[in-house]
Amino acid sequence: MKGRNNTNGFRAKAATQYTTYMVRERDELMPFLMKVMSGISRTRVKSLLANRVVLVDNTIQTQFNYPLEPGMKIQISKEKNKLDFKHPLIKILYEDAYLIVIEKKEGLLSVATEKQKEKTAQHILSEYIKRKHRNNRIFVVHRLDRETSGIMMYAKDEKTQHKLRDNWHDIVYDRRYVAVVNGEMEREQGSIESWLTDRTLYVSSSPVDDGGKHSITHYKTIKRTNQLSLVELQLETGRKNQIRVHMSDIGHPVLGDLRYGGEDNVFERLALHAFKLAFYHPVTGEQMIFETPYPTLFKSLLLKK
Numbered sequence: 628m629k630g631r632n633n634t635n636g637f638r639a640k641a642a643t644q645y646t647t648y649m650v651r652e653r654d655e656l657m658p659f660l661m662k663v664m665s666g667i668s669r670t671r672v673k674s675l676l677a678n679r680v681v682l683v684d685n686t687i688q689t690q691f692n693y694p695l696e697p698g699m700k701i702q703i704s705k706e707k708n709k710l711d712f713k714h715p716l717i718k719i720l721y722e723d724a725y726l727i728v729i730e731k732k733e734g735l736l737s738v739a740t741e742k743q744k745e746k747t748a749q750h751i752l753s754e755y756i757k758r759k760h761r762n763n764r765i766f767v768v769h770r771l772d773r774e775t776s777g778i779m780m781y782a783k784d785e786k787t788q789h790k791l792r793d794n795w796h797d798i799v800y801d802r803r804y805v806a807v808v809n810g811e812m813e814r815e816q817g818s819i820e821s822w823l824t825d826r827t828l829y830v831s832s833s834p835v836d837d838g839g840k841h842s843i844t845h846y847k848t849i850k851r852t853n854q855l856s857l858v859e860l861q862l863e864t865g866r867k868n869q870i871r872v873h874m875s876d877i878g879h880p881v882l883g884d885l886r887y888g889g890e891d892n893v894f895e896r897l898a899l900h901a902f903k904l905a906f907y908h909p910v911t912g913e914q915m916i917f918e919t920p921y922p923t924l925f926k927s928l929l930l931k932k
Contacts, residue, residue: 645682645702656683656693659701679712680704683724685759690723692913712755717748720778720917725787725910727752727765728780728917733896737770737779752781768792769865774883777804777901778917782909790909795865801905804860804870805921807898807928808879809890811851812858819844819873823866829886830868832876842866844873852929855882857921870899882928898925 648663660672660681675681676689682702683693695701712719716735721728729748731737736747749765756763765781766788782788791798821832822839833839843863850857856879860870871887874880880889882898892898905916 645704648701648703650695650697650699650701652697654695655691656681656688656695656701657691659695663701664703675703679722686724686756687722687759688724689721690911690913692911693723694911714751717751721915724783725908726768726780726782726791727756728778728904728915730778730919731771731776733774733776736773738767748779749781756783769795771901772868772871772897772899774897775804775899775901776922778904778919779901780904780906787909794909797907798909799904799906801903801916802862802865802901803903804862804899804901805849805925806858806860806870806874806900807882807892807925808856808858808874809882810854810856810879812848812856812879814848816845816847819846819877821873821876823869823872825867830866830872832872840864840866842869842873844870850929855929857925857929871897892928898928900925
């Protein structure tokens, strides 16, 4: 195999669509690429990672400080965006060897059920990563309701899944939602506390401990107008339907939430969006923060009604 040797790796013979490098000693992805791709800038490396054309052992890698070990294979796709994931209901915000962070549209289940196995984020992502290797899998870490849009993550191996689930409250330190709710909120901010019990078709709430799960939601009123309010919500606990039940508890159900007393609305969806997810990477310990803007439709509702 011909190629130019250097301190950390050597350039292998390029396949038609890839330039391939082999790792010879421990390093991180960005400094490795700057060494083997002589003269490339940090900005250019970041661009390659952002465009999702860098693969480590056949898996797309976007993390600039991803740890490399001897024997790993690094590939750079020559066809920009060929490896991009494209789906009308899911946008990938981040991906590495351990996890995938996505933004999902409303109307899409997070995980497979007995009745629905294929039109789920879990299935769509599984099909995506199986294109690289048929044994690749997606592991569920948490969920968003079908009617809720926004940011969530999945693990790519069982060890990472267990670490996230077993240490969720230590690893995930900020989860925030934005909602349009019925009525004009009386308070600028506050907290809602109750005990929630999953009764399959709906979740019931009790102000005292009745054997349900202790649940706390913090809220901040962003805007009030036309008998509607735009509210930012932060979860201290993460129970099924927690925000929807708690907003109903205080007399301001989420718009479009017919199950918990909300009114229908002009764009026929639940007006709830998970806009922020912040956590410490379960393997590297790196601080990860993902945030999307408030949905434009939510803000427009406050002007239309």
